[in-house]
Amino acid sequence: xxILKVEGVNKSFGGLRALNNVxxxxxxxxxxxxxxxxxxxxSTFLNCMIGRLVPDTGTVMFGDVSLTGMKPHxxxxxxxxxVFQTPEIxxxxxxxxxxxxxxxxxxxxEFALHAFVRVDQDTxxxxxxxxMLEDVGLVEKRExxxxxxxRGDKRRLELAMCLSQDPKLLLLDEPTAGMSRADxxxxxxxxxxxxxxxITKVVIEHDMHVxxxxxxxxxxxxxxxxxxxxxxxxxxxxxxxxxxxxxxxHL
Amino acid sequence: MLGLNxxxxxxxxxxxxxxxxxPLLLNPFPEGSELAQFNAGYPDLMQRFLIFGIFAVGxxxxxxxxxxxxxxxxxxxxxxxxxxVWMMKLLTMNVIPAIFMSVVxxxxxxxxxxxxxxxxxxxxxxxxxxxxAQMSFSLAYSVxxxxxxxxxxxxxxxxxxxxxxxxxxxxSIPAANFFGIAMRDSFELSMGGWLFTFNxxxxxxxxxxxxxxxxxIRIFRSPFGMMLRAVKSNQQRMNFTxxxxxxxxxxxxxxxxxxxxxxxxxxxxxDPLAGAERMQWTASGEVVLMTILGGAGTLxxxxxxxxxxxxxxxxxxxxxxxxLYDWFAGLPEGLADFLVFVIHPFIGKGWxxxxxxxxxxxxxxxxxxxxxxxxxxxxxxxxxxxxxxxVSAKTSTTPxx
Numbered sequence: 001x002x003i004l005k006v007e008g009v010n011k012s013f014g015g016l017r018a019l020n021n022v023x024x025x026x027x028x029x030x031x032x033x034x035x036x037x038x039x040x041x042x043s044t045f046l047n048c049m050i051g052r053l054v055p056d057t058g059t060v061m062f063g064d065v066s067l068t069g070m071k072p073h074x075x076x077x078x079x080x081x082x083v084f085q086t087p088e089i090x091x092x093x094x095x096x097x098x099x100x101x102x103x104x105x106x107x108x109x110e111f112a113l114h115a116f117v118r119v120d121q122d123t124x125x126x127x128x129x130x131x132m133l134e135d136v137g138l139v140e141k142r143e144x145x146x147x148x149x150x151r152g153d154k155r156r157l158e159l160a161m162c163l164s165q166d167p168k169l170l171l172l173d174e175p176t177a178g179m180s181r182a183d184x185x186x187x188x189x190x191x192x193x194x195x196x197x198x199i200t201k202v203v204i205e206h207d208m209h210v211x212x213x214x215x216x217x218x219x220x221x222x223x224x225x226x227x228x229x230x231x232x233x234x235x236x237x238x239x240x241x242x243x244x245x246x247x248x249x250h251l
Numbered sequence: 252m253l254g255l256n257x258x259x260x261x262x263x264x265x266x267x268x269x270x271x272x273x274p275l276l277l278n279p280f281p282e283g284s285e286l287a288q289f290n291a292g293y294p295d296l297m298q299r300f301l302i303f304g305i306f307a308v309g310x311x312x313x314x315x316x317x318x319x320x321x322x323x324x325x326x327x328x329x330x331x332x333x334x335x336v337w338m339m340k341l342l343t344m345n346v347i348p349a350i351f352m353s354v355v356x357x358x359x360x361x362x363x364x365x366x367x368x369x370x371x372x373x374x375x376x377x378x379x380x381x382x383x384a385q386m387s388f389s390l391a392y393s394v395x396x397x398x399x400x401x402x403x404x405x406x407x408x409x410x411x412x413x414x415x416x417x418x419x420x421x422x423s424i425p426a427a428n429f430f431g432i433a434m435r436d437s438f439e440l441s442m443g444g445w446l447f448t449f450n451x452x453x454x455x456x457x458x459x460x461x462x463x464x465x466x467x468i469r470i471f472r473s474p475f476g477m478m479l480r481a482v483k484s485n486q487q488r489m490n491f492t493x494x495x496x497x498x499x500x501x502x503x504x505x506x507x508x509x510x511x512x513x514x515x516x517x518x519x520x521x522d523p524l525a526g527a528e529r530m531q532w533t534a535s536g537e538v539v540l541m542t543i544l545g546g547a548g549t550l551x552x553x554x555x556x557x558x559x560x561x562x563x564x565x566x567x568x569x570x571x572x573x574x575l576y577d578w579f580a581g582l583p584e585g586l587a588d589f590l591v592f593v594i595h596p597f598i599g600k601g602w603x604x605x606x607x608x609x610x611x612x613x614x615x616x617x618x619x620x621x622x623x624x625x626x627x628x629x630x631x632x633x634x635x636x637x638x639x640x641x642v643s644a645k646t647s648t649t650p651x652x
Contacts, residue, residue: 050491076493088491090484093477101481102492104474110495113502115475118254122474165493 003028003169003200009058011044018044020224031201033211036221037244042204045221046171050082051075062169073110079168083175087154091147095138098146098157099129099164106165132160136190152183163194172203176210188213259468262551266464270457273297274447281444289566294437294450296565300558301456302517305463307541307553309510312470313503315548318483322377322535323364323384327508329530331357331515333398336405336525343416344425346434346520350513357512358505365504369497384535391527404526427523429455434521452521459517463510468550479503544613546622555621560606567602
């Protein structure tokens with residue numbers, strides 16, 4: 001069954017056609033990678049999915065819900081979480097607070113005026129947040145301010161924030177960009193582990209190593225259009241992909 | 252205690268003790284001595300400490316937590332004042348309806364202003380709130396004269412209806428009271444050379460202020476307060492986390508507007524008149540100064556900032572050249588003249604200059620305000636924490652940007 005169905009999406013910026021009639025389906029429970037050269041429209045595509053941008057035409061269906069025209073917080077509330085290319089975290093808050101906020105958002109909805117409850121006595125939320133931090137290996141640093149973390153740790157924190165909401169669909173925008181090989185492998189392991197929970201994932205990635213170790217299906221985007229789609233091993237050998245993406249070099 | 256953690260309980264008790272014993276603490280110098288002019292323990296000034304403390308605590312809920320800098324909060328204080336005086340004109344001289352309706356009207360007005368202004372953030376939000384406040388100020392002088400009584404200001408009159416009370420007592424306007432206890436009633440205690448004044452109005456302000464302070468602590472420690480800090484930290488992430496930041500900021504705006512209204516209502520309870528100058532932009536700017544001076548985002552900082560500014564206003568503005576000559580009486584005449592000449596611009600009407608310089612010094616050297624100063628002093632007396640702990644220090648004292 002498909003969890004995400006994108007049909008006929010177009011998006012232009014001035015004269016630039018960033019997305020050209022994109023049709024895209026994601027099967028529930030799978031990891032689906034989107035690859036493509038710089039400027040292919042990968043991030044624009046992701047932004048159209050989560051309501052940061054509104055597509056000019058076309059529909060984005062999440063299960064039975066149409067995401068087109070919904071506000072970012074509404075899209076999150078139906079079960080779509082996103083990890084950004086540059087980590088978006090609450091920099092002035094502690095790690096624990098960083099994870100408690102999405103946990104509360106999941107439990108209490110988009111707005112709750114709980115002004116007379118002690119947040120530190122909410123053991124349910126606190127325990128869940130601690131559990132998530134433990135999962136990504138940051139529990140020791142829970143009282144640290146998030147801005148003091150290294151870039152890799154910030155990414156892991158953001159991942160914990162997204163996972164704490166038990167999303168149905170997780171969108172990851174280059175989760176290993178700027179990481180060392182060791183950190184990349186750690187992240188792959190982490191993503192594989194959370195794969196066991198049956199969260200559907202869409203991953204934008206440059207690093208082929210990551211794509212081929214995670215994804216069950218790969219979509220190749222070039223100049224705003226899908227040029228190939230299929231299993232990783234098929235994509236590897238597709239001459240069109242090598243032409244557009246790899247400049248003819250062999251993988 | 253009262254659902255507060257240990258640290259907050261001791262903070263609350265400390266503030267409580269300071270407020271209860273303020274009439275003693277603020278009068279350290281014997282009556283008639285040279286230094287008696289530095290005493291702040293008279294009811295009028297102490298009431299203002301508390302009233303502006305409430306104003307600043309409320310402002311801090313908006314500015315300190317969400318980072319939205321409103322330049323129009325005096326408008327809510329003004330609306331609260333007018334509402335309060337009208338209650339005293341129409342209903343009764345009991346201060347309770349006046350204070351209550353001040354909060355209600357300020358809350359409604361801030362809901363309107365906030366709903367419109369919060370469509371923008373940053374400097375545009377500040378300008379919108381400033382525009383609203385200046386508009387209210389101008390309207391109070393012009394078309395709203397039937398409600399505000401224009402330049403004269405809204406005052407009580409002998410022929411006011413006061414349907415729940417009496418229009419006049421023995422040919423004069425009855426005193427503002429709390430179920431019979433007149434606000435201006437005082438009990439004077441003379442001990443040796445010292446004279447302490449315990450004023451009924453002051454203690455009413457004290458009770459209201461402690462309740463307001465308690466509510467502020469609860470908000471700071473609540474999930475709601477955490478969300479407000481999330482607004483300040485990263486509104487984008489907040490929205491992508493499934494939270495709608497708009498109602499959060501609006502709620503914070505209305506709550507702080509109600510605090511401002513409460514302050515306005517208390518002003519009326521202490522002195523039943525209201526004028527448009529309370530809404531002027533300088534008054535809005537003053538509460539910003541108080542909050543930043545004390546430490547935006549901290550619990551007690553704004554209270555200290557309010558006290559500091561109100562103390563300077565009253566004490567520095569009272570010093571004149573004659574007093575200076577008294578101080579320098581022992582010095583040669585030429586030197587005394589010179590010193591008076593140098594100090595003259597900073598005292599009397601020039602106290603704003605002193606305040607401005609102090610404000611600049613604090614913002615440059617202690618961006619976290621007076622509270623950061625205390626923290627630094629506190630750190631001197633503690634053993635140096637290990638590097639891991641120092642990073643983990645909570646961010647409650649993050650300086651305002």
